[in-house]
Amino acid sequence: MSFLSIEDVSFRYQGKNAVINQANWEIEKGEFHCLLGKSGCGKTTLLKIASGLLPPNEGRVYLQGKELTEPSHECGFVFQSPALLEWKTVMDNVLLPVVLRRKTTPEDREKAVALLELVGLCDYLNRHPAQLSGGQQSRVALARALIQKPSMMFLDEPFASLDAITREELQEDLLKICQLEGTTVLFITHDISEAVYLADRVAVMEQGEIIYEADVNLLKPRTVEMRYDPNFNELCLKVRQVMGGGV
Amino acid sequence: MMKNVQLYSFLLFIVLIVSWEITAGNMSELVLPAPSVIFFTLIDGIKSGYFLPHITRTAAEIVLGLFLGSLFGFVIGLLMGEIEFLRKLLFPYVIASQAVPKLALAPLFILWFGFGMTSKVVITALICFFPLLENTVTSIQYMDKQKIELFRMLKASRWQTLIHLKIPAGMPGILAGLRVAVVLAVVGAVVGEFIGGSEGLGAVIIASQAMMDTPLMFASLLLLTIMGMGLYQLVNIIEKIWLKPYKKGSKK
Numbered sequence: 482m483s484f485l486s487i488e489d490v491s492f493r494y495q496g497k498n499a500v501i502n503q504a505n506w507e508i509e510k511g512e513f514h515c516l517l518g519k520s521g522c523g524k525t526t527l528l529k530i531a532s533g534l535l536p537p538n539e540g541r542v543y544l545q546g547k548e549l550t551e552p553s554h555e556c557g558f559v560f561q562s563p564a565l566l567e568w569k570t571v572m573d574n575v576l577l578p579v580v581l582r583r584k585t586t587p588e589d590r591e592k593a594v595a596l597l598e599l600v601g602l603c604d605y606l607n608r609h610p611a612q613l614s615g616g617q618q619s620r621v622a623l624a625r626a627l628i629q630k631p632s633m634m635f636l637d638e639p640f641a642s643l644d645a646i647t648r649e650e651l652q653e654d655l656l657k658i659c660q661l662e663g664t665t666v667l668f669i670t671h672d673i674s675e676a677v678y679l680a681d682r683v684a685v686m687e688q689g690e691i692i693y694e695a696d697v698n699l700l701k702p703r704t705v706e707m708r709y710d711p712n713f714n715e716l717c718l719k720v721r722q723v724m725g726g727g728v
Numbered sequence: 729m730m731k732n733v734q735l736y737s738f739l740l741f742i743v744l745i746v747s748w749e750i751t752a753g754n755m756s757e758l759v760l761p762a763p764s765v766i767f768f769t770l771i772d773g774i775k776s777g778y779f780l781p782h783i784t785r786t787a788a789e790i791v792l793g794l795f796l797g798s799l800f801g802f803v804i805g806l807l808m809g810e811i812e813f814l815r816k817l818l819f820p821y822v823i824a825s826q827a828v829p830k831l832a833l834a835p836l837f838i839l840w841f842g843f844g845m846t847s848k849v850v851i852t853a854l855i856c857f858f859p860l861l862e863n864t865v866t867s868i869q870y871m872d873k874q875k876i877e878l879f880r881m882l883k884a885s886r887w888q889t890l891i892h893l894k895i896p897a898g899m900p901g902i903l904a905g906l907r908v909a910v911v912l913a914v915v916g917a918v919v920g921e922f923i924g925g926s927e928g929l930g931a932v933i934i935a936s937q938a939m940m941d942t943p944l945m946f947a948s949l950l951l952l953t954i955m956g957m958g959l960y961q962l963v964n965i966i967e968k969i970w971l972k973p974y975k976k977g978s979k980k
Binding site for chain 2: 551552554566568580581609610
């Protein structure tokens with residue numbers, strides 16, 4: 482039994498063509514999968530279905546063997562924008578998932594500090610989001626998604642609006658944290674090298690269908706040098722060709 | 729540069745006062761009393777305790793009316809923002825009631841609630857109600873979609889979403905409504921006193937008109953202006969403190 486399995490999922494907005502057409506996908510425990518696709522190919526919709534935010538018209542999603550019909554506390558979600566609450570401090574933003582469930586304990590605060598330390602923001606606990614750079618905001622969003630120790634993480638192009646160097650740093654952080662916690666990840670992006678660098682397995686989506694899947698046989702942990710490795714580039718090229726647009 | 733502008737602004741004030749003083753020198757006090765005359769009338773009135781009951785009365789009406797009107801506006805705004813059925817049911821009436829000149833209802837309220845304080849508080853509350861209602865309804869409805877999804881992902885209840893997301897996120901808009909309400913509150917209370925009442929600064933203005941005591945009229949006007957400005961500044965301060973974290977680039 483896979484950790485997360487998406488079975489024959491279809492979705493259409495009323496009276497329109499299918500956004501997702503008969504998608505199937507399996508993720509084993511602890512694996513990092515990337516779903517690639519151009520804008521508007523339905524990848525965000527698939528992610529929302531996979532996380533229980535959106536019920537599919539057809540098909541089912543199973544998390545650890547149980548059918549997923551609504552969001553679960555087992556899952557963390559990082560959105561395209563950091564979606565931080567401007568009126569709360571960095572610390573309180575990270576603690577939000579806990580606050581919504583119960584009273585926070587000193588242990589929760591320790592955990593939040595530890596997470597913020599992990600993403601390099603331990604000096605910013607009492608700042609507000611408006612005082613942070615885009616990269617720092619994304620880090621806070623990442624820490625917030627991790628506070629409940631999710632066994633499954635969904636990320637929707639979380640680093641798309643960041644500059645190249647910051648993005649690389651955050652990719653490193655994400656890989657490090659997920660390896661540490663053994664988190665299963667479904668990551669969505671339109672950036673081929675990001676997908677290949679992060680993932681154990683990549684898939685390409687086009688017009689609501691998964692048209693290509695491949696394992697990424699690169700060593701782990703990944704290093705910066707790997708980005709310039711011939712193997713790495715070959716994989717990127719292959720994916721690029723699948724994505725079309727004349728190469 | 730900004731400092732200079734403030735200085736010029738103050739100089740302009742001095743120039744205006746001085747030219748008023750000079751102009752008033754050639755005119756009857758009945759038409760245009762000089763600032764100095766108004767000032768001494770004001771000081772005398774405060775010293776003798778003449779103004780005190782009127783100030784307290786008007787201030788009480790403003791504060792009570794503002795509080796009640798804003799509170800009801802806010803709560804009903806929340807209900808209408810949250811419950812679509814209620815919003816669709818009531819919105820046509822809210823829009824229609826906007827067209828009613830609410831101050832024109834003042835005589836009716838005097839008839840219903842008497843010449844005492846109640847009628848003025850009701851008028852003030854009614855006039856403060858609408859800006860809060862409208863701003864609250866619109867402010868809590870248009871939320872960042874990803875924040876709403878975040879709260880759904882975290883399995884927040886409707887109540888939690890309201891308390892932790894919609895109200896704080898809508899606060900800038902809601903406070904803007906309060907700022908409008910504050911200014912209107914002074915108008916509401918004074919108009920109420922114009923129409924019926926023997927206490928309050930509005931009543932003093934009407935009485936001074938009857939007595940042809942123009943300096944007294946100006947002195948009351950000055951007091952009302954100070955009260956209005958004080959309240960407005962208070963809301964500004966609340967806004968500044970509350971909304972500080974929302975602003976980009978604010979330093980701790």
